[in-house]
Each structure stands twice: as C-alpha cells, then as structure tokens.
Amino acid sequence: MSPTGQLARAKVTHTAGTHFDASAWLYVTLTLEDFGAVGDGLADDTEAINRALVSAYPVLGNQSATYRVTSEIKMKNGSDVDFQGAIIRPDFAAQPQALSVILIAGASSAESSASNCRIENCKIIATNQKNVKFGIEVYGATTAAKPANILIRGVVTKNCDKGGIFLNTCTAIRIVDCINDGGNRAIGVGATKSHSDTTDVLVQGCSSKNSLSFCFQTYYGSAIQLVGNVGDGSKQRSADFSIITVDRSRDVSVMANSCTNSPEAQIYVTGASGVNVTGNIVSGGAHGIHVCCNFEAEEDAAIREARNISVTGNITSSHAVSDVLINGVQQAVVSANAMRGTACSLRVQDTIRRQDSMQMNTRDFSAVGNVGSAEFQASIESPSAAPSTIALAANRFTGWTGWDRRFSGLDVINTEYRLGGNQLTQIGAIKYDDVAGPSAIREFRFADETANHGFVEQVDSGRINYINAETSKSLLTMHISNSDGARGIEVLPNGGGIYLHSPDGTRFKVSVANDGEIKVARSTS
Numbered sequence: 001m002s003p004t005g006q007l008a009r010a011k012v013t014h015t016a017g018t019h020f021d022a023s024a025w026l027y028v029t030l031t032l033e034d035f036g037a038v039g040d041g042l043a044d045d046t047e048a049i050n051r052a053l054v055s056a057y058p059v060l061g062n063q064s065a066t067y068r069v070t071s072e073i074k075m076k077n078g079s080d081v082d083f084q085g086a087i088i089r090p091d092f093a094a095q096p097q098a099l100s101v102i103l104i105a106g107a108s109s110a111e112s113s114a115s116n117c118r119i120e121n122c123k124i125i126a127t128n129q130k131n132v133k134f135g136i137e138v139y140g141a142t143t144a145a146k147p148a149n150i151l152i153r154g155v156v157t158k159n160c161d162k163g164g165i166f167l168n169t170c171t172a173i174r175i176v177d178c179i180n181d182g183g184n185r186a187i188g189v190g191a192t193k194s195h196s197d198t199t200d201v202l203v204q205g206c207s208s209k210n211s212l213s214f215c216f217q218t219y220y221g222s223a224i225q226l227v228g229n230v231g232d233g234s235k236q237r238s239a240d241f242s243i244i245t246v247d248r249s250r251d252v253s254v255m256a257n258s259c260t261n262s263p264e265a266q267i268y269v270t271g272a273s274g275v276n277v278t279g280n281i282v283s284g285g286a287h288g289i290h291v292c293c294n295f296e297a298e299e300d301a302a303i304r305e306a307r308n309i310s311v312t313g314n315i316t317s318s319h320a321v322s323d324v325l326i327n328g329v330q331q332a333v334v335s336a337n338a339m340r341g342t343a344c345s346l347r348v349q350d351t352i353r354r355q356d357s358m359q360m361n362t363r364d365f366s367a368v369g370n371v372g373s374a375e376f377q378a379s380i381e382s383p384s385a386a387p388s389t390i391a392l393a394a395n396r397f398t399g400w401t402g403w404d405r406r407f408s409g410l411d412v413i414n415t416e417y418r419l420g421g422n423q424l425t426q427i428g429a430i431k432y433d434d435v436a437g438p439s440a441i442r443e444f445r446f447a448d449e450t451a452n453h454g455f456v457e458q459v460d461s462g463r464i465n466y467i468n469a470e471t472s473k474s475l476l477t478m479h480i481s482n483s484d485g486a487r488g489i490e491v492l493p494n495g496g497g498i499y500l501h502s503p504d505g506t507r508f509k510v511s512v513a514n515d516g517e518i519k520v521a522r523s524t525s
Contacts, residue, residue, distance in 0.1 A: 031060045032067070032081075039065025041089060046071050053079040061086040061122065070094065075104040075114045083122035090124070092131035098161065100133045101126075106140035106147050106169065113145045121154040126161070135160040135180075140169030146197070148172045157181070163188055164208070167221075169197045175206060182210045186231070189249075190219040199223045208232070213241045215259075222250040226257060233262030239286070242268035246275055248294055255279050265290035265325075266316075271304055277311045288316030288341065293328030293351050293360035304360065307331050316340060322347045323372065328360030335368040345372025345397050348390065366391040373398055499523060 140146025186208030271294025
C-alpha cells in the first residue's frame, strides 16, 4: 500500500539479473466498483464484493455507498478491504437459514483458511433482522485450520439478531474501535469446550448499547484481553446477563472498561482461572463485580472452580446488593478498590446449589487496601479437610449503625482470620461458628457506653486492640453470648472487670487474687 493507505500496489514484471528500476512499481486504486459493485442500496452487490476479496490487493469501498447483499460476504486468505465508512445492508429474507453478513471461516486445510485478513470502516445495518445471524463471524471448522491474524477495526453493527461480532475456534484476532447497537450481544468470544480453540484475542475500544443479553462475553477462550470498552445494559432482557462475562475461560484481562446498568452484575466471572479485573468503572444493577464458581460445568470439576483471581483498582458504585461479591472462589485477591455502594461493599461467601446441596468453598482469600462506603460481609464454611485462610489488611469499610443488622457478621466455620490494620466503622456483629455445629455458636459484640459499635483493629505484638472508630475512646464492652442469644460473659473496659451471666440472668463478678485464686461473687450493680 502507499504511504497514505489508500492505494493498492501492483508490480510490473522485472527480469532477473537486470538493473532494478523503482519506477517499475506502480500504484493503482482498486475499489469495489472496479469489481462491479453498484452501491445504490438496490442492486445486489454480493458477487462483486466477493470477487474483490479474492484479489491480491487491498480494496476500497465508497464512503457514500450502500451495498445490498443477499448472501454472505466471504473473506478469503489475505483479504484486505476498507469500506471507507460505507453501509452494508443485508437482505437475507429469501435465505432458508440465518447467515452472518461477513464470514471469515477456516476450511478443511490450513492453506484454504481465511487468515491474514483485514476489514475496516463499514456499517452493517440490518433493517430487517430475519435470517441475519452475526454482523461478522470468525469461525474455524477445525482446530488445525482455524482463522488467524485477523484485524477488525472501525466496524458498526446494528440490529443483527445473534450479535455484532462472534469468534469461535480462531487465534490472533484484534477487534478495535467497533460499535454494536442492538441484537443479542455485541462481541462474543467462544470455543467448543477446549481452551486451546480460541486464543490470543484483543477487544479494545469497543462499545455496546441496546444488547438484549451480554455486551462482551468470553466462553472457553484463553489469552483474552478486554480493554477500554464501554457497555450499557439498560435493554438487557433479564437478570441472567451482564456487561462483561468471563465464562469458563483462562488467562483473561478485563481492564479499564466502563460497565453500567446491567440488572445483575456489571462484570461477571464464573468458573474461570487466571483472571485479572483491573481499573474498571462499574455502576448500577445488583452487583458491581461478581466472581463465582460454575455449577453448569458438570463434565469437569476443574472447570467448575474459579481460582487465581485478582480484582484490583476498580471503582464501583450504586449497586443494590454488593460492590464486589466473591463466592465459591479459591485463591482470590481483592485490593485497592474504591467501593461506593450503599448496601455491601465486599461480600465473601461459599456457594451451595439448592437442588442437590453441592457446595463450592471460598478458600485462601485476601482483601488489602480497599475503601468501602458500606459494610464487609463473610460467610465461609470450609470443610475440615480443606481449611481456609481469610486475610484482611489495611481496609476501611463503613457499615450499618447498630449491631441488630447482622448483615455485617462474619460467619466462620473452620476458617482462620488474619486481621491487621483495618478500619471498620459502625460494624454489627462478628459471629464465629466452630466445626461442632450450630449448638456451638459463639457471638462477640463490641460496644461502648454510648452505643457506638464501630472499631479500629490494630495488631500489636499478636494482640488486637479495639478502640471506638468515632470517639477514639478505649474499648468498649465485650459480650460473649450463647446460641440462644442470652448473654454469657461480659468484659468491661478500663479494668472494669469480667462478669458471668447465669441462665436466669443473674450477674456474677470474676476476680483473681495475687496467688492466682479465682473468686466468683454475685454482683449487686
């Protein structure tokens, strides 16, 4: 191509052994019209465009043209077309089955696969959705002959029934600066249940609105990057969908995206591993970022698991249930996020499938350096054979006023909590369940005489010191209750003593003499 990117290059025959003359290279303009396209929106331009795509040179469209096509436009190996902003209008009403407008397909051999292709700057407008599947479909018939090295840039898709762009069994794909309006989904990256089928995909700077289901979805893909995309889920038809879904995929980066108004989760990661969710801005819906296991993957227990997940540097706001929800995940880190929701900032829990009580446990989780305007919740019941560690460090969460709101409790079974440097303001109850079962519940409540229930944790030489988060007074009163809620032990601050409560409510003071003798006496105060 010429330096301007608008000319195709043709070579004049050069005899070997003679002096090479640069003037032997000529630049000519090849357009779709040179191959018979009309571009008036009425004539059928399908065959003309397909003839152009098998030429050896880059081809240009006409910016003011509307190319009507009645069947698929089929990219071939090395096809290179810049439509210059032209409209492609599919008219598939006479087709017996749904077709994609542009097909980049692999064939029975690697030589005949459509690889090393470029398509740029077109508007695929489906005014009648009948039989229109995807705007662009990249599909490999076999893993040995899958399309590779494809650039799709500056493409607008509108009202394509199944979605804007769909990838399945291909590699080295770049989708840049594309826009989707309507249809089932904007951009889908899928495979056939093998993570090696669809690999090395970049989706960057794309936007989606009015999609009925997912905006951006990966399914069984690997080495996928979703970077700098924008999605609005206002038209999604149910709570089963999200703006970005990473489903049973491996090694995925979800970075610097803007996701809003999906009714459920804005970013949903399920049954995936090696996922990095970083620097995204999400708002609206039930959850900001939801990471969980996937019970649908019946055929492979490893695929059901979600593991090695990083959620870092995101901004979340205006979520009805939680900013970040982690359930049934192993080895996850949530760090340096700004959580601005009003319900729950960070929730960590196990996942139990109701119909058969199948359970996936959250294990080895850490939260570091997060700031949340709401509460922190945890409900972990790790089996004794696989104990969990939950580490919280340098976080600041603001919770409900009053400990009656048990939503901010920590329900712990066989789980080790490592706490350090966290600031938890107006927190409710911290509830510990040990492995002996419900009858062994112990509840710790922290309060002071002004009924403020917040505390700041500070670890010092193995001790955790509690002070009131609002008044900075020394603590506090500690109540240890039994499973029926009756108070069992009461610890008063500033040397006020330890008191025991009998089942009938009688209060006894415990004191220790210098010789170590313990005395218990009925309290009159």
